[in-house]
Amino acid sequence: MSQMQNVERQLREMILGLEIGPGERLTERWIESRFGASRTPVRAALLRLETEGLIARDGRGWTVAPINLAELGQIAVYREAVEVAAVRLTAALDDRGGIDVIAAMLDSCDAETPREEWHRVGLDFHIELARLSGNEFLLRAVRDAMTRLSRARWLEVRDEKALGRAWAEHHAILAAVRSADAEAAARLLSAHIAGSRDRLVTSLHDDRRGLRARGFAVVAA
Amino acid sequence: MSQMQNVERQLREMILGLEIGPGERLTERWIESRFGASRTPVRAALLRLETEGLIARDGRGWTVAPINLAELGQIAVYREAVEVAAVRLTAALDDRGGIDVIAAMLDSCDAETPREEWHRVGLDFHIELARLSGNEFLLRAVRDAMTRLSRARWLEVRDEKALGRAWAEHHAILAAVRSADAEAAARLLSAHIAGSRDRLVTSLHDDRRGLRARGFAVVAA
DNA sequence: TTGAGGGAAAGCGTCGACACAATGCCGGTT
DNA sequence: AACCGGCATTGTGTCGACGCTTTCCCTCAA
Numbered sequence: 386m387s388q389m390q391n392v393e394r395q396l397r398e399m400i401l402g403l404e405i406g407p408g409e410r411l412t413e414r415w416i417e418s419r420f421g422a423s424r425t426p427v428r429a430a431l432l433r434l435e436t437e438g439l440i441a442r443d444g445r446g447w448t449v450a451p452i453n454l455a456e457l458g459q460i461a462v463y464r465e466a467v468e469v470a471a472v473r474l475t476a477a478l479d480d481r482g483g484i485d486v487i488a489a490m491l492d493s494c495d496a497e498t499p500r501e502e503w504h505r506v507g508l509d510f511h512i513e514l515a516r517l518s519g520n521e522f523l524l525r526a527v528r529d530a531m532t533r534l535s536r537a538r539w540l541e542v543r544d545e546k547a548l549g550r551a552w553a554e555h556h557a558i559l560a561a562v563r564s565a566d567a568e569a570a571a572r573l574l575s576a577h578i579a580g581s582r583d584r585l586v587t588s589l590h591d592d593r594r595g596l597r598a599r600g601f602a603v604v605a606a
Numbered sequence: 607m608s609q610m611q612n613v614e615r616q617l618r619e620m621i622l623g624l625e626i627g628p629g630e631r632l633t634e635r636w637i638e639s640r641f642g643a644s645r646t647p648v649r650a651a652l653l654r655l656e657t658e659g660l661i662a663r664d665g666r667g668w669t670v671a672p673i674n675l676a677e678l679g680q681i682a683v684y685r686e687a688v689e690v691a692a693v694r695l696t697a698a699l700d701d702r703g704g705i706d707v708i709a710a711m712l713d714s715c716d717a718e719t720p721r722e723e724w725h726r727v728g729l730d731f732h733i734e735l736a737r738l739s740g741n742e743f744l745l746r747a748v749r750d751a752m753t754r755l756s757r758a759r760w761l762e763v764r765d766e767k768a769l770g771r772a773w774a775e776h777h778a779i780l781a782a783v784r785s786a787d788a789e790a791a792a793r794l795l796s797a798h799i800a801g802s803r804d805r806l807v808t809s810l811h812d813d814r815r816g817l818r819a820r821g822f823a824v825v826a827a
Numbered sequence: 828t829t830g831a832g833g834g835a836a837a838g839c840g841t842c843g844a845c846a847c848a849a850t851g852c853c854g855g856t857t
Numbered sequence: 858a859a860c861c862g863g864c865a866t867t868g869t870g871t872c873g874a875c876g877c878t879t880t881c882c883c884t885c886a887a
Contacts, residue, residue, distance in 0.1 A: 387870065387871090388870075388871070389870080389871090412837085412838065412839090413838075413839070414837080414838065414839095422871085422872095423871060423872045423873070424839090424871095424872085424873090425646070425649075425870075425871055425872070426870080426871070426872095428646075428650065428839090428840095429649065429650075429653055432650055432653045432654060433653060433657070436654070436657045444879090445838065445839060445878080445879065445880095446838070446839080456742075459741045459742055459743050459744075460743060462691065462695070462741055462743070462744070463688070463691075463741065463743035463744055463747070465691070466687045466688050466690070466691035466744065467684070467687050467688065467747075469687070470683065470684075470686070470687035474683070520680045520683055520684065521677075521680055522680050522681060522683070522684035522751070523680075523683070523684055523687065526684070526688075526747060530743070608840065608841090609840075609841070610840080610841090633867085633868065633869090634868075634869070635867080635868065635869090643841085643842095644841060644842045644843075645841095645842085645843090645869090646840075646841055646842070647840075647841070647842095649869090649870095650840095665849090666848075666849065666850090666867095666868065666869060667868070667869075828887100829886100829887090830885105830886090830887085831884105831885090831886085831887100832883105832884090832885085832886100833882105833883090833884085833885100834881105834882090834883085834884095835880105835881090835882080835883095836879105836880085836881080836882090837878105837879085837880080837881090838877105838878090838879085838880095839876105839877090839878085839879100840875105840876085840877085840878100841874105841875085841876085841877100842873105842874085842875080842876100843872105843873100843874095843875105844871105844872085844873095844874105845870105845871085845872080845873105846869105846870085846871080846872095847868105847869090847870080847871100848867105848868090848869085848870100849866100849867085849868085849869100850865105850866085850867080850868100851864105851865090851866080851867095852863105852864085852865080852866095853862105853863090853864085853865095854861105854862095854863090854864100855860105855861090855862090855863100856859100856860085856861080856862100857858100857859090857860080857861095
């Protein structure tokens with residue numbers, strides 16, 4: 386494993402895990418000393434994370450991307466376009482095996498499952514569903530979108546009921562895909578994404594004071 | 607203008623302009639001496655071009671991305687998803703000014719216009735149309751897709767009739783958007799993308815011997 | 828006390844060099 | 858003549874250092 390990949394992976398995990406807060410300033414020197422790598426691999430990692438939208442140039446220097454409520458709305462539109470296209474392809478593909486794997490992934494979560502796992506499965510459901518389409522570009526688009534949504538979803542205040550509803554909606558989408566009902570799958574997925582966006586934006590909007598108090602930059606819609 | 611941006615821009619132009627052929631191997635040393643920059647900005651530029659899909663790592667070293675006919679089909683599906691979503695948004699937005707600018711751009715091409723200009727306008731039409739949607743992610747997706755299509759479209763053998771048909775289809779799409787008829791715009795755009803893909807893949811498939819004779823790597827579908 | 832100016836420090840852009848790996852070539856051996 | 862092993866070459870991964878710009882702070886003067 387090269388130093389560049391090491392730094393990239395660890396830095397991404399720190400950002401997505403909110404160990405480095407949204408809006409926080411980053412310096413190459415700090416990363417250099419933090420990870421024990423020189424600036425060459427550090428710069429390479431920063432360039433990659435920039436294209437993922439996790440960090441941005443801030444004049445001279447780097448800033449961890451803030452939580453941007455307007456951006457969340459735009460991502461929802463983008464997600465809907467690509468995920469619906471992917472699910473339509475998948476429904477026409479008649480690949481039961483892949484669907485079963487995703488269903489098993491969903492079912493691996495129960496009341497005892499830690500929150501981190503629910504979070505990860507919630508993201509991976511959409512990514513794996515897109516992967517079944519067989520279209521590399523749709524998959525990449527979904528993966529990128531979910532990466533950008535990851536921190537916001539982690540900050541969202543979700544009760545048991547919301548988790549259960551998402552779980553049920555995921556299963557309903559899978560059922561429609563399994564029965565090759567592309568229209569139903571598309572409709573359910575659209576509704577799921579819209580509802581997910583509404584809950585997410587509402588939750589973060591209501592919580593924005595608390596988030597800012599924790600040092601997280603939150604850009605209003 | 608920093609060296610990194612210089613190298614990135616010039617290298618991208620050389621790749622898109624086929625001055626460096628698809629499938630050709632690149633070494634950092636060669637780029638270094640070619641552009642008179644040291645390897646640090648060269649590496650930064652290569653990393654960015656890699657995320658654009660214009661180059662790829664090839665074990666040790668770099669390779670200019672080959673022309674991939676299967677990829678062109680996948681890009682068409684991806685394009686359709688995001689461009690249709692964008693045009694639906696735009697049709698609902700009721701922004702006549704932006705549409706007029708794009709129409710003027712189309713009309714700036716006539717029989718005297720050089721082929722390069724036709725090529726650029728054909729790409730920019732889709733990018734500018736997506737920009738009107740106001741969604742940064744849809745815009746970025748369309749821009750990325752058109753960048754990846756750029757070389758293949760340049761290699762496509764297009765007669766006057768095909769150029770004229772594309773021009774007419776573009777205008778028809780604009781007309782539908784102008785009259786806020788999202789359904790018609792979506793239908794026309796889908797058909798345009800599908801037809802464009804068919805002509806493109808057919809042309810390159812028929813020409814693949816000639817292209818390979820020119821030293822261009824062409825991966826079959 | 829306040830403002831301005833200068834200097835020090837911080838930080839990125841860039842560079843050249845070294846280390847390590849892979850590849851190809853050349854010579855010796857069978 | 859063919860094969861194998863070692864050496865040279867090539868090329869990336871990484872590093873430390875230098876230069877230039879910007880920013881911050883400290884001091885001095887009004």
